[in-house]
Amino acid sequence: MARTTGSDGGKTEAAVREAAVNLIARLGYEAMSMRQLAAEVGVQAAALYRYFPTKEDLLFTLMREHMEGLLEAWNAARPATADPAARLAAYVENHIAFHIERRHATHVSNMELRSLSHERLTRILKLRAAYEKELRAILRDGAEAGVFEIDDVGLTAMALIQMMTGVIVWFRPGERLSIAEVTTTYLSMTMRLVGAKIDAYDAARPRAMDAVAL
Amino acid sequence: MARTTGSDGGKTEAAVREAAVNLIARLGYEAMSMRQLAAEVGVQAAALYRYFPTKEDLLFTLMREHMEGLLEAWNAARPATADPAARLAAYVENHIAFHIERRHATHVSNMELRSLSHERLTRILKLRAAYEKELRAILRDGAEAGVFEIDDVGLTAMALIQMMTGVIVWFRPGERLSIAEVTTTYLSMTMRLVGAKIDAYDAARPRAMDAVAL
DNA sequence: GAATTAATTGAACGTTCGTTTTATTATCTC
DNA sequence: GAGATAATAAAACGAACGTTCAATTAATTC
Secondary structure, three states: OOOOOOOOHHHHHHHHHHHHHHHHHHHOOOOOOHHHHHHHHOOOHHHHOOOOOOHHHHHHHHHHHHHHHHHHHHHHHOOOOOOHHHHHHHHHHHHHHHHHHOHHHHHHHHHOHHHOOHHHHHHHHHHHHHHHHHHHHHHHHHHHHOOOOOOOHHHHHHHHHHHHHOHHHHOOOOOOOOHHHHHHHHHHHHHHHOOOOOOHHHHOOHHHHHHOOO | OOOOOOOOHHHHHHHHHHHHHHHHHHHOOOOOOHHHHHHHHOOOHHHHOOOOOOHHHHHHHHHHHHHHHHHHHHHHHOOOOOOHHHHHHHHHHHHHHHHHHOHHHHHHHHHOHHHOOHHHHHHHHHHHHHHHHHHHHHHHHHHHHOOOOOOOHHHHHHHHHHHHHOHHHHOOOOOOOOHHHHHHHHHHHHHHHOOOOOOHHHHOOHHHHHHOOO
16 A cells, blocks of 8 residues: 555644654653654654654754743743833743643653754753743843842752743643632732732732732 | 673673663653663663563563652651641642652653553552542641631642642753752742732741741 | 583574555545 | 645664573682
8 A cells, every 4th residue: 555545644643743742742852753643644654754853853854842831932922011010920920831731742742852863952951041031031130129039049940940841741631620729829829939029919919909009 | 702701690780770760851761772771771671571570560560660669758758847838838848859859750650550550550649649648638627727728628739739740841950940949939838829828938947037027 | 520400592483563665546626 | 626735654774672592711619
């Protein structure tokens, strides 16, 4: 046999990406074989090489698009205001929503970095650094404006990101807590952690503005 | 050749364990080959099987001993007092000190769980659950006593553990910050996060007790 | 110092891996 | 409907994998 009826390169590639994210998240990059991935897609292993020249190319593509998607999501969600508390709240909300929605891709991007070549690792880490820099800027502005109480901006940024990203380790959709409840709790923990002077969680929500004492 | 002069089973086994932790942390369990590990120890691959019947046995042994060590360290560091803030401070200090000291082993225990058989995975997760239960008990006591302000004990415990364990991702001994500085900052972030009513960091240190307003 | 035990080597086993090559068939173009 | 192109199957490649086994030598025992 050769080309199968109804075969479509676009659909196959999309199916490969989705299956790869799930398989790598579950088994790990090294443990997933190309034959396993092909079987999941319903295709022979050789067919995968029409879309990705090597296994590492596939991994890198998944990671790069995940990180670019994260930066794009933040650029879309970034509020216009200069208020550090409102910006921090938006950052937290975007981060948690994005990571819960893409748990598997996040797992891959965080756990499989060591399987990339040096050059590609550097490119992914640059994207990550750009994203983290945004948080540090918010924390620095808040600290300088006196609305946050922060010992060490860099260290606090890392602590917050680890805390927020950690959600994907234990969160399972449809269990005890909803995404909204988790986000609310993480927001208040974040605001307390940075020593926010006002109830910035409410202040960050325009519809609740009038109820907040500024 | 066969047995080499000066060869000693005890020393070889210890060398295997140490090399395995470092190699698995750096390359990942699946990516590390038994031949690579043997070369690191200065021995042939077959020699490894005198000490560990399979590669997975080696992994499991490293993980189990790491988790047992963590529980033992906490049992040794656990303070006698009932004061939640003091107990929380002790938990944070012990957690950070232990994890920084054993960065590589922690990496292995956190990242390679999926390479364990179901039965062994369960055993490791039980040890982890026992350790996390200790933190939840502290948080619950503090919330009930009114010295902590906590929305959700389980969620706060997970957030704190993720935040604290995250230290091993970016901390490198001998760089900008010392272990003591990191611990101090994490302690104050923790106390703010749980809404501790008093400066529990100082309260947890007997020598500073008299300076704290109770 | 002979017998026993401990520690290791070197070679080999069967399997699986990522990848390549070639052939074959479906779909599209005109 | 013929020709071009896209999408896949099937088979094969050499390399590397975890593991086993027999042989060999060092250290220990008596």
